[in-house]
Structures are given as structure tokens and as C-alpha cells.
Amino acid sequence: MKPARFKTLQSRIFVFFFLLILATQLGSILITSTLGFSIVNKTLGEELETGKRVFIRLFDQNTAFLTQGARILASDYGFREAVSSNDAETIASALDNHGGRIKADLMLFVGLDGRVVSGSTTARQAIDASQLAWLSPREPQRNATALIERINGRLYQLITVPVTAPLPIGAIVAGFRIDAGLAKDIGKITNTDVSYVSKETDTGWAVHASTLSGAPLEALSQALDTDRITTDAITDVSTGSGVYLSLRTRLPSPGGQESVAVLQKSLDRSLAPFRDLRDKLLMLGALGLLVSGLSSLAIARSVTRPIKALAEFAQKIAQGDYSGKPVITGQNEIADLANAFDHMSTEIASREAHILDLAYRDTLTGLPNRAMFHDRLQQAIHTARRLGKPLTIMLIGLDRFKYVNDSLGHHIGDLLLKEVARRLQDALRRGADTVARLGGDEFAVLLPTDDMGSAHKVARSLLDALEKSMTLDDQIVDVRGSIGIASAPLHGEDITTLLRCADVAMHQAKRNSSGYAEYDARFDHNTLARLSLMSELREAVEHDHLTLFYQPKVDLKDSEAHSAEALVRWIHPERGFIPPNDFIPFAEQTGYIRAITTWVLNEGVRQCAEWARMGLEVNISINISARDLMNADLPDYFTGLLKQHGCDAQRICLEITESAILDDPGHALENLQRLDAIGCRLSIDDYGTGYSSLAYLKRLPVSELKIDRSFVQNMASDPNDVVIVRSTIDLAHNLGLHVVAEGVENEAILSQLCLLGCDQAQGYLFSRPVSAADFHAWVQAKTWKEQLRLARQA
Amino acid sequence: MKCSQKGFIMALLLHAMTGWSHTQAATLTLQVTSASGTGIEDAVVYLMPGKPPGRPVQTPTARIDQINKEFVPLVSVVQTGTRISFPNKDNIRHHVYSFSAAKKFEIKLYADTPSKPILFDTAGYVVMGCNIHDHMIAHLLVVDTPYFAKTDANGMLRIADVPPGDYSLIAWYYMRPDRNALVMPLSLKADMTQAISIRTRSSD
Numbered sequence: 001m002k003p004a005r006f007k008t009l010q011s012r013i014f015v016f017f018f019l020l021i022l023a024t025q026l027g028s029i030l031i032t033s034t035l036g037f038s039i040v041n042k043t044l045g046e047e048l049e050t051g052k053r054v055f056i057r058l059f060d061q062n063t064a065f066l067t068q069g070a071r072i073l074a075s076d077y078g079f080r081e082a083v084s085s086n087d088a089e090t091i092a093s094a095l096d097n098h099g100g101r102i103k104a105d106l107m108l109f110v111g112l113d114g115r116v117v118s119g120s121t122t123a124r125q126a127i128d129a130s131q132l133a134w135l136s137p138r139e140p141q142r143n144a145t146a147l148i149e150r151i152n153g154r155l156y157q158l159i160t161v162p163v164t165a166p167l168p169i170g171a172i173v174a175g176f177r178i179d180a181g182l183a184k185d186i187g188k189i190t191n192t193d194v195s196y197v198s199k200e201t202d203t204g205w206a207v208h209a210s211t212l213s214g215a216p217l218e219a220l221s222q223a224l225d226t227d228r229i230t231t232d233a234i235t236d237v238s239t240g241s242g243v244y245l246s247l248r249t250r251l252p253s254p255g256g257q258e259s260v261a262v263l264q265k266s267l268d269r270s271l272a273p274f275r276d277l278r279d280k281l282l283m284l285g286a287l288g289l290l291v292s293g294l295s296s297l298a299i300a301r302s303v304t305r306p307i308k309a310l311a312e313f314a315q316k317i318a319q320g321d322y323s324g325k326p327v328i329t330g331q332n333e334i335a336d337l338a339n340a341f342d343h344m345s346t347e348i349a350s351r352e353a354h355i356l357d358l359a360y361r362d363t364l365t366g367l368p369n370r371a372m373f374h375d376r377l378q379q380a381i382h383t384a385r386r387l388g389k390p391l392t393i394m395l396i397g398l399d400r401f402k403y404v405n406d407s408l409g410h411h412i413g414d415l416l417l418k419e420v421a422r423r424l425q426d427a428l429r430r431g432a433d434t435v436a437r438l439g440g441d442e443f444a445v446l447l448p449t450d451d452m453g454s455a456h457k458v459a460r461s462l463l464d465a466l467e468k469s470m471t472l473d474d475q476i477v478d479v480r481g482s483i484g485i486a487s488a489p490l491h492g493e494d495i496t497t498l499l500r501c502a503d504v505a506m507h508q509a510k511r512n513s514s515g516y517a518e519y520d521a522r523f524d525h526n527t528l529a530r531l532s533l534m535s536e537l538r539e540a541v542e543h544d545h546l547t548l549f550y551q552p553k554v555d556l557k558d559s560e561a562h563s564a565e566a567l568v569r570w571i572h573p574e575r576g577f578i579p580p581n582d583f584i585p586f587a588e589q590t591g592y593i594r595a596i597t598t599w600v601l602n603e604g605v606r607q608c609a610e611w612a613r614m615g616l617e618v619n620i621s622i623n624i625s626a627r628d629l630m631n632a633d634l635p636d637y638f639t640g641l642l643k644q645h646g647c648d649a650q651r652i653c654l655e656i657t658e659s660a661i662l663d664d665p666g667h668a669l670e671n672l673q674r675l676d677a678i679g680c681r682l683s684i685d686d687y688g689t690g691y692s693s694l695a696y697l698k699r700l701p702v703s704e705l706k707i708d709r710s711f712v713q714n715m716a717s718d719p720n721d722v723v724i725v726r727s728t729i730d731l732a733h734n735l736g737l738h739v740v741a742e743g744v745e746n747e748a749i750l751s752q753l754c755l756l757g758c759d760q761a762q763g764y765l766f767s768r769p770v771s772a773a774d775f776h777a778w779v780q781a782k783t784w785k786e787q788l789r790l791a792r793q794a
Numbered sequence: 795m796k797c798s799q800k801g802f803i804m805a806l807l808l809h810a811m812t813g814w815s816h817t818q819a820a821t822l823t824l825q826v827t828s829a830s831g832t833g834i835e836d837a838v839v840y841l842m843p844g845k846p847p848g849r850p851v852q853t854p855t856a857r858i859d860q861i862n863k864e865f866v867p868l869v870s871v872v873q874t875g876t877r878i879s880f881p882n883k884d885n886i887r888h889h890v891y892s893f894s895a896a897k898k899f900e901i902k903l904y905a906d907t908p909s910k911p912i913l914f915d916t917a918g919y920v921v922m923g924c925n926i927h928d929h930m931i932a933h934l935l936v937v938d939t940p941y942f943a944k945t946d947a948n949g950m951l952r953i954a955d956v957p958p959g960d961y962s963l964i965a966w967y968y969m970r971p972d973r974n975a976l977v978m979p980l981s982l983k984a985d986m987t988q989a990i991s992i993r994t995r996s997s998d
Contacts, residue, residue: 077891077925084893165893166923166931167971 010304017296025285036274044265045234048247051190051263063146069102070161070174080165091118106175148251148259150198155208179209187211198259215240242268306334322349362437365421373436380448392455392487394445395502399480401441415472427465452487459483459516482509483516491519548603549769553762554784563619566604567769597628609645621653626660635674649679657685676701698735705732709743716748726756751794819955823987826949828994833949836869838935840942841961860888865932869968871942877911889925896920919971933968958983965992
């Protein structure tokens with residue numbers, strides 16, 4: 001895994017600049033060092049060459065000087081006189097004396113035969129006779145000679161000059177010791193280290209005089225022994241104390257001997273200033289690195305600190321805390337960004353407030369909406385539970401609101417809702433109480449501290465507040481409310497339960513027109529048993545626990561024809577008979593009605609075909625729900641069923657409620673036309689409960705109209721209903737529609753229907769819905785004929 | 795001139811005294827050549843009799859001039875006991891010296907003719923130089939006999955008035971001063987002419 005510390009901006013900036021400066025510093029130091037070394041090396045080589053030239057010149061001059069001295073000495077009259085004495089002691093003393101004049105370290109007088117006649121005291125001390133053997137073959141030359149020779153382990157420059165008297169009578173040899181003093185003098189002038197070394201054919205090199213000492217001297221000896229120093233080339237000699245560049249020059253030597261002067265320059269000494277410079281650069285570099293490191297750290301910090309602050313600020317915003325303000329000083333881009341953040345934070349805060357308002361408030365009435373009510377209720381439940389106190393909620397539904405909305409328009413409906421909201425708010429004086437609009441005409445009230453008793457009082461005051469007439473856009477509207485009350489912990493301790501209980505209670509209040517009602521479990525059909533309804537219903541469809549019952553539709557004019565409405569029944573294997581109202585609305589809500597319809601259509605068509613084979617011709621009506629009508633596959637499925645069971649399409653009538661058509665008229669119309677094309681008949685069910693006009697129905701391919709039972713049942717007592725039924729029948733007939741009356745429960749209604757010219761009647765008077773077998777029996781009993789006869793007589 | 799006259803008379807006397815037993819004196823004419831046959835100038839030849847000759851009665855004299863910073867003549871030969879004067883004909887001074895074993899002397903810076911001639915009383919080779927002018931060299935052979943001569947430019951010499959008898963003929967050349975160039979017996983009866991060749995250099 002990569003180290004996390006290099007991921008941050010701060011460390012990247014720091015590392016980048018640090019490395020950049022490090023590389024620059026190292027580069028400059030490297031270049032300085034390399035350049036310095038090469039310059040020094042070159043300069044040193046040149047200096048060494050110059051030193052060599054100076055040395056050679058110096059050596060020649062020195063030789064000439066010494067020769068000159070020796071010559072002067074050799075021509076001295078007194079000296080020659082002494083030498084001519086042929087007395088060794090006299091000659092020796094003369095050599096001592098005159099040698100002293102030219103500061104010779106040793107003086108010899110050599111006869112014409114080459115034999116040493118005598119020597120100075122120093123010479124005699126330095127040389128024993130045997131060691132002078134090499135001098136024997138020497139012939140005194142007319143001219144002077146100068147050779148570097150090793151005598152008794154010491155190095156001398158021997159100047160030989162002839163002595164004449166006036167013919168040559170011999171030669172004097174003046175020896176000048178080559179010692180450290182000379183090396184030092186020459187070294188000073190040539191500005192090099194000078195070493196005089198020699199070797200004999202069969203011996204190794206020996207250093208006789210040198211400005212060097214210690215390790216460099218030893219290294220020189222080794223280098224000489226390994227022939228590392230050649231005559232012309234500059235050579236490196238490494239020593240314990242650094243490298244010396246070396247150059248040697250040959251000195252005139254007698255046969256069998258080789259003498260050399262080695263000039264050297266210490267590379268390290270010359271490099272010292274550069275080393276010093278490099279050290280200073282290193283120090284400067286380290287200092288620069290430190291300073292630049294710290295400052296890049298500071299810059300990186302100054303960049304990242306505000307970024308961190310902004311990040312923290314952004315996190316706060318994310319957590320919903322808009323109170324802070326990013327503390328960024330200065331005028332730079334970061335400060336601009338901080339200002340932008342601040343501005344953004346303010347904007348988000350205000351927008352969030354607005355969104356919250358939209359989310360929690362009903363825009364029409366300004367009351368809290370369902371979400372806010374849920375929140376408050378949740379909180380209240382929590383508080384109440386903690387305090388062990390009860391709380392109460394109410395659901396308020398407006399009676400006849402739909403009517404107002406439909407008849408007076410949505411504008412008045414909205415004004416009504418606003419007025420209701422205002423009144424409810426006015427009626428609730430306590431701050432803790434909440435009134436909310438849950439949707440449509442449904443309001444809710446939360447009384448967080450009330451028990452059932454005090455809730456009843458509040459309910460009454462709310463109803464009173466709604467009782468007074470409202471004037472909305474110059475229209476006087478009366479509205480009434482129904483209130484359902486539920487209390488925690490009495491009826492439940494969670495929102496869902498409480499709201500459901502309140503809803504049940506409200507519907508109870510509506511049904512009883514009692515104004516308000518407290519939840520009563522007896523009226524609650526939405527018990528836990530219903531929760532498993534869906535799965536049971538599915539099982540019922542799959543295992544044929546459903547069955548069709550048939551209720552006869554008696555033809556009031558042609559008494560021979562047989563018709564029946566197929567009604568689905570659920571015979572539960574454990575719970576027995578389950579009324580359709582307990583599962584059909586549920587199935588319609590959940591959409592499962594389509595599966596049920598599919599089953600019903602199949603069974604109805606099958607039964608119809610079966611009866612037809614038995615010779616019983618029955619027209620069967622089957623109910624189609626709004627959802628079914630939206631199903632584009634329905635016509636094809638239906639056609640398939642007819643074919644499968646061999647049933648005549650004319651025998652099947654599909655009943656559709658008004659409202660089903662009105663939900664989506666366009667779609668409904670298309671499906672209806674396709675069904676009509678198949679050949680089946682179509683009927684409008686529950687006519688009168690909706691608000692459709694007959695003129696609209698005329699455009700539908702329907703052939704039958706069923707008047708809702710609510711109008712038919714009250715015909716005997718309410719003359720208005722008689723008018724409605726009559727006009728409906730007349731209008732339907734005028735449109736060429738067949739009219740069926742439902743809910744015929746007594747003979748009086750039947751006689752009236754006969755009078756009004758209704759085509760068919762259906763109701764308990766004739767028969768309840770019965771099984772297929774019972775229906776068959778009923779047809780054969782023909783009891784309805786007698787009933788019809790009596791009705792016509794009445 | 796006076797001196798030479800005296801010498802001549804002395805020689806005559808000497809000749810008269812010694813020549814009694816001899817009828818007449820002989821003359822030796824000699825040519826000295828190198829190995830290649832070239833006549834050698836300034837070669838010295840002298841005849842040593844078997845019995846050492848007596849000293850001349852009168853001291854003979856000779857002269858070596860210094861002219862143009864040269865000794866003239868370059869080579870001289872004298873009998874033992876000869877006095878040689880060193881007249882300085884130059885207008886500068888000379889310092890004539892000799893470290894030779896046969897005669898060590900010096901005449902310190904002088905002009906004209908020094909007052910006292912130098913007596914050469916030991917036979918041998920004397921080389922003289924000038925202490926001021928290193929190149930000035932004069933060679934002198936001092937011999938114990940009156941019969942001597944040096945060759946001319948053609949290598950010719952004549953030794954006259956030699957009593958007949960047996961002699962050692964000795965040749966000497968200044969370029970090889972440390973030994974005799976030739977030693978040979980010579981029986982001189984009458985005038986005779988002879989040719990000899992010698993080595994001229996020490997390396998020869």
C-alpha cells in the first residue's frame with residue numbers, strides 16, 4: 001500500500017520543492033567538484049611541466065656556476081703550485097682550502113693517469129680507496145664534465161675540470177652534495193616537490209634528497225620501484241595523504257648509474273581551495289535546503305490549511321450545520337473560494353428552509369402536511385410514552401366535499417379547504433396542538449396531551465366551528481365534518497395504527513352521521529386477519545375456492561327469456577363464506593381484481609356454454625372493474641374464452657360502472673369498442689351514482705343501463721326517486737338502451753317499475769344470488785311468473 | 795753576439811782538446827718524419843756519447859722571447875747549465891712560470907728583459923707557461939750533451955762537429971713530452987745523412 005502521507009497536497013508540494021532544490025544543489029556541487037578537479041588536474045599538469053623546464057634550466061645554470069667555480073679554482077696559481085709539489089698532504093690541504101672557497105663538499109685531485117692523487121679531508125672521510133675504483137678509468141677531459149653520482153650511498157654532483165701547468169697535469173673533481181637543503185631550494189623555485197633519486201644497475205631506487213616526507217615519500221619509492229614514473233609522462237602517485245602528480249627528469253649520470261629528479265605536485269593541496277569551496281557549497285546547500293524545505297512546508301501549509309478549513313466547513317454543511325463561516329483571511333483565490341463557499345452555504349440554507357417548508361407544509365392551506373404531522377406525531381408518541389401520558393389524534397373528513405368540488409368547481413373547493421383550515425386553527429388555541437392537512441378533504445389534529453375525555457370536547461368545538469355557513473366567492477356553502485378519534489396508548493402506540501384507527505372511527509362517524517366517533521374495534525374490518533387476505537385470495541383463485549353465484553334478471557315484458565348476473569363468492573376452507581365487500585374493494589385497490597376477473601370471465605363463459613348445451617339459454621352478465629377496462633389484452637382473452645368454451649358472444653353481457661369509464665374515457669372507449677365488435681353486450685352498472693350524463697353515455701357502444709339500487713329501493717317512499725327512475729327509463733329508451741333496475745325488494749317497487757316500462761328487474765324479491773344448480777332449479781320452478789302477474793295487476 | 799762568439803771559441807777549444815785522438819769531426823744530417831713520411835718540425839734530436847761529456851767551460855746562454863703573447867721559439871733545446879733569458883717584446887706584462895721537475899721557476903709580472911737569466915742545470919723537460927695567458931706554452935728540453943738540434947719546417951736538422959764515435963741517438967717531440975720518441979745507437983765515423991720516423995702523439 002502506498003504511504004498515505006504522500007497523498008496529501010501538502011506533502012506533495014513539500015516533497016516536490018524539496019527534491020527540486022536538493023537536485024539543484026547536488027548538481028551545482030557536483031559540477032563545481034568535477035570542474036574543479038579537472039581544472040586543478042590540468043593546471044597542475046601545466047605547472048609541473050613548467051616546473052620541469054625551470055628545473056632543467058636551473059640545473060644547467062647551477063652546473064655552469066659550479067663548473068665556473070671549479071675552473072677558477074683549477075687555474076689558481078697557488079693551487080697549481082701546490083698540486084705541482086706532488087706532495088699528497090700539501091695537495092690535500094690545498095684541496096681543503098680551495099674547495100672551501102667554492103663550498104664543495106668534497107674535492108679530489110686526479111692525476112693524468114686517472115688515479116686519485118689526493119683528496120680533501122671531507123673526501124677522504126667520505127670515500128675509502130676501494131670506493132674510488134670507479135674513478136680509475138677516468139681520463140681527464142679538456143673540458144669540464146658534470147655528473148650526478150652516487151658515492152658511498154650519497155648523491156653528489158661531481159664537476160671535473162682539468163688542471164694545467166700549463167699542460168694538463170690532472171683534474172680536480174669538485175663534489176657538491178645533493179641534500180634536502182638543495183631539494184628545498186629547488187622546490188621553492190620550481191614550486192614543486194623535488195626528489196633526487198638514483199639507482200645502480202643491480203639495486204633498487206633510493207631517494208637521496210626530497211622535500212617530501214612521510215607517506216608521500218614512501219609512496220614515491222614504491223612508485224619508482226614499480227616503474228610507475230616514466231620520463232616524459234605525468235603520472236599519478238597515490239599516497240596515504242592524497243594524490244601527487246609526478247614528472248621526472250633524467251640527470252646526467254655515469255654508466256651503471258641512473259639518477260633522476262622527480263617533480264611532484266600535491267593534487268590535494270591544489271584541490272584544497274576547491275574542497276573548501278565545495279564544503280562551503282555543501283553547507284550553503286544544506287542551509288538552503290533547510291530554509292527552502294521550511295518555506296515550502298510553510299507555503300504548502302498556507303495552501304492546504306485554508307483547503308482543510310474549507311473541507312471542514314463543507315463537512316459541516318453536509319451535516320446540515322450552516323452556522324459556521326470559513327475563517328480565511330487575505331485576498332487570494334482561496335479567500336475567493338471561501339467567500340463562494342460561504343455564499344453557497346447561505347443559499348443552501350435558505351433553499352433548504354424553503355424545501356423543508358415545501359416538504360412539511362401544505363401549500364394550499366399553509367397547514368403542516370402529512371409528513372410534518374407524522375414527524376410531530378412520532379415525537380409526541382415518544383414524549384407521551386416517556387411521560388406515561390396519553391395522547392389523542394383526530395382525523396377530520398369533510399362530508400360532501402366531493403360534491404362541492406364537482407358542482408361548484410375546484411376554485412370554490414380550494415377556498416373551502418382554506419376556510420376549513422382557518423377555522424380549525426382558530427378552534428385550537430393551544431400551541432402544542434397541531435392541525436394538519438393530510439390530503440384532499442382530510443385533516444388531522446394532534447392533541448399531544450389530551451385523553452379521550454378532553455378530546456371529545458375538542459371534537460365538539462371543531463364541529464361547531466365547521467357548522468356555520470361559509471360565503472365563498474358570494475356562494476353560500478354548508479359543510480359538515482366527521483371526526484374519528486384514536487388515542488395512545490389505548491388504541492395503539494405507533495403512527496400507522498393510530499392513523500388507521502382514527503380513519504376507521506372517522507368512517508364510522510360518517511356512516512352514522514354522528515359527527516364524531518371514537519375508535520371501536522368492532523367496526524374495524526382492517527384487522528390483522530386482512531393482512532393475510534392477499535395471499536389467501538391468491539390461493540383461492542389458484543385452488544378454485546371462488547365460485548360464481550347467479551342472481552336472476554327477470555324480464556318484465558317477455559317473461560320467457562332468462563338472464564342472470566354472475567356474482568363472485570369466496571368459500572374459504574376454514575372461515576367459510578366471505579362476503580364480496582370484504583375482498584372485492586381490497587382486490588380493486590391492490591390490482592388483484594384482474595386475476596379475479598379473469599377467473600370470473602372463464603367460469604361465467606364456461607357455465608353459459610354448459611347451460612346452453614343443457615338447453616337452458618341464459619344471458620349472463622359479468623362485472624368488469626375499472627382496472628380490467630384498462631387492460632388492453634382483455635378483448636383478446638375474452639375472444640379466446642368464447643372460442644374455447646363454444647359460447648355465443650350474444651349471451652354474455654359485460655357490466656361496467658360509470659366511474660370506471662370516467663377514470664380514463666379515451667382508453668375505456670377503445671376497449672369497449674373492441675368488446676362490442678366481438679359481439680357481446682355492454683351494460684352501465686350502478687347508473688346514477690356517478691355524474692355522467694346520458695348524452696355522454698350515448699357515445700358509448702352500450703346497450704343496457706342498470707339503475708342503481710339506491711334509487712330503486714326508495715321508490716316506494718320517496719317520490720323524487722320515482723321521478724329520477726322514470727326520467728332515467730324514458731331517456732334510456734329514447735337512446736335505444738335496455739333498462740335494468742337493481743334492488744327490487746318488494747312487489748310495490750316491481751309494480752311501479754312495470755308501470756314505468758322498465759325492461760328488466762333484479763332483486764331479493766325474485767331471488768338472492770344462488771349457485772348454478774339452484775339457479776337452474778329456480779328457472780324450472782318459474783315462480784317469478786306468478787310474481788309478475790300480481791305486479792301487473794296491482 | 796759577443797756571447798756567441800765566445801761560445802764558438804769555446805767550442806773550438808773543446809774540439810781541439812777532445813779531437814786529438816780523432817782525425818776530424820763529423821756532421822750528422824737527419825730528416826725526421828712521421829710514420830706517413832711527413833717531415834716533422836720542432837722535433838729534437840740529440841746524441842749521447844757513451845762517456846758523459848764534460849760541462850762547457852763557459853756557461854752557454856739561450857733566449858726565449860715573448861712576442862704577440864706567444865713564446866718564440868715554441869720549442870727549445872739547451873745543454874745542461876745553460877742560462878736562458880726571457881725577453882718580453884710585448885707591451886704587456888707576462889708572468890712566466892714552470893712547475894716542471896727539471897726546473898721550477900717563475901718570473902713575476904715583468905716587462906722588457908728580466909735582469910737575471912734563468913739557469914737550467916738539470917737535464918729534463920721543462921714546460922713553461924704564462925700565468926696570465928693560459929695559452930702561452932714553451933717547451934724546453936735540457937740535455938746533458940752539446941750535440942743536439944731541432945728540425946726545421948721540413949723535418950731537417952744538422953748536428954755538426956760531432957767527434958766520430960758511438961752515440962745514442964735520441965729523438966724527442968714536444969707533443970709527446972713524457973718519453974723519448976726514438977732511442978737508437980749510432981756509430982758516427984764520418985758525415986752521414988740519416989732519416990728517422992717518430993711517433994708524434996702520445997696516443998700513437
